[in-house]
Amino acid sequence: MADILYVYAIGVAGGLRAPSVEGVDGSSAFVVVEQGSLEALTSRVDEAEFSQEEIDRKSTDLDWLGRVGYRHQEVVAALRETSDAIPLRAFTLFSGREALRGYLEREAEALGEVLERVRGREEWTLQIGFDERKWSRSVESRSPALARLAREAEKAPEGRAYLLRKKMDEERRNAAREAEQQLVAEIEQHLASALGAPMVVESRQKRSGTFPQIDVLLERARSPEIDSVASDLKNRYGAEGIELTLTGPWPPYTFVAEKRP
Amino acid sequence: MTDDRDLSLVETLDHLLDRGVVIAGEAVISVGDVDLLYLGLNVVLANVDSLTRAEKRAGGGPRRAIEE
Numbered sequence: 001m002a003d004i005l006y007v008y009a010i011g012v013a014g015g016l017r018a019p020s021v022e023g024v025d026g027s028s029a030f031v032v033v034e035q036g037s038l039e040a041l042t043s044r045v046d047e048a049e050f051s052q053e054e055i056d057r058k059s060t061d062l063d064w065l066g067r068v069g070y071r072h073q074e075v076v077a078a079l080r081e082t083s084d085a086i087p088l089r090a091f092t093l094f095s096g097r098e099a100l101r102g103y104l105e106r107e108a109e110a111l112g113e114v115l116e117r118v119r120g121r122e123e124w125t126l127q128i129g130f131d132e133r134k135w136s137r138s139v140e141s142r143s144p145a146l147a148r149l150a151r152e153a154e155k156a157p158e159g160r161a162y163l164l165r166k167k168m169d170e171e172r173r174n175a176a177r178e179a180e181q182q183l184v185a186e187i188e189q190h191l192a193s194a195l196g197a198p199m200v201v202e203s204r205q206k207r208s209g210t211f212p213q214i215d216v217l218l219e220r221a222r223s224p225e226i227d228s229v230a231s232d233l234k235n236r237y238g239a240e241g242i243e244l245t246l247t248g249p250w251p252p253y254t255f256v257a258e259k260r261p
Numbered sequence: 262m263t264d265d266r267d268l269s270l271v272e273t274l275d276h277l278l279d280r281g282v283v284i285a286g287e288a289v290i291s292v293g294d295v296d297l298l299y300l301g302l303n304v305v306l307a308n309v310d311s312l313t314r315a316e317k318r319a320g321g322g323p324r325r326a327i328e329e
Contacts, residue, residue: 066270069277090277125276253276 019078087251124248134241
């Protein structure tokens with residue numbers, strides 16, 4: 001059975017210390033692959049277990065997915081306690097040392113820039129959820145068109161009121177979309193002016209239907225600030241049915257994946 | 262901040278399997294106070310040294326949805 005390399009993170013040569021936690025293979029036998037000024041922390045894994053076909057097949061097995069995910073996260077989090085490594089997403093695989101060395105050599109400049117960008121920083125994620133009932137009332141108050149239709153429907157005779165209510169249903173969908181975009185922009189603006197840190201806004205469209213969220217790349221020492229900014233936002237939007245959840249600190253997965261600003 | 266910094270499976274996978282790194286299939290799971298989160302994972306290996314192969318196989322971006 002051939003082995004391939006599962007890569008957790010990339011850092012400055014000589015800077016990555018193998019953590020004392022389990023890797024995705026359940027062992028603590030990590031392999032550091034060095035090339036020029038960079039190195040990568042990896043586990044040697046069985047190609048049969050981590051082939052595209054096998055991963056596809058096991059993708060619905062949440063025990064397996066969770067085990068790999070948690071182990072990956074633990075390794076990366078432990079690694080970042082001692083260095084500013086570039087965290088890679090789960091299932092980053094190379095066919096062997098030479099392929100990985102080739103990648104480190106080819107991408108040395110770009111990887112160096114990413115390392116610089118995330119140095120001393122962590123990722124925080126603010127999830128924006130909605131209490132359906134409260135938020136739909138808020139959408140009405142945020143939409144002048146809806147408010148106007150509601151007023152007209154109240155005064156109109158029954159036949160016309162019925163038509164107006166049907167129109168309102170249609171308008172409500174547009175208004176909900178616009179109100180959500182407006183809300184996310186407001187929260188982004190608030191975070192930007194309070195923290196002045198790089199952000200990635202993941203809209204509902206970008207997240208293919210799930211609630212939107214905003215990722216913030218913040219210097220470690222400033223972590224307490226985002227907690228207080230999130231509290232301010234919760235107070236400000238709670239009455240509208242907005243449920244904000246702050247998670248972190250995460251290794252800066254999102255900001256490593258983003259293209260250069 | 263999560264109260265006890267106990268990052269849930271959903272949140273962990275959300276960070277780890279995001280944007281072009283995820284798998285195919287569906288599953289219904291119940292985690293913490295998120296009742297039924299329906300993950301339509303569409304995972305494509307971030308197989309950096311064989312991206313071309315992955316792209317050919319992927320045939321679409323990651324797809325997710327929450328159903329309440």
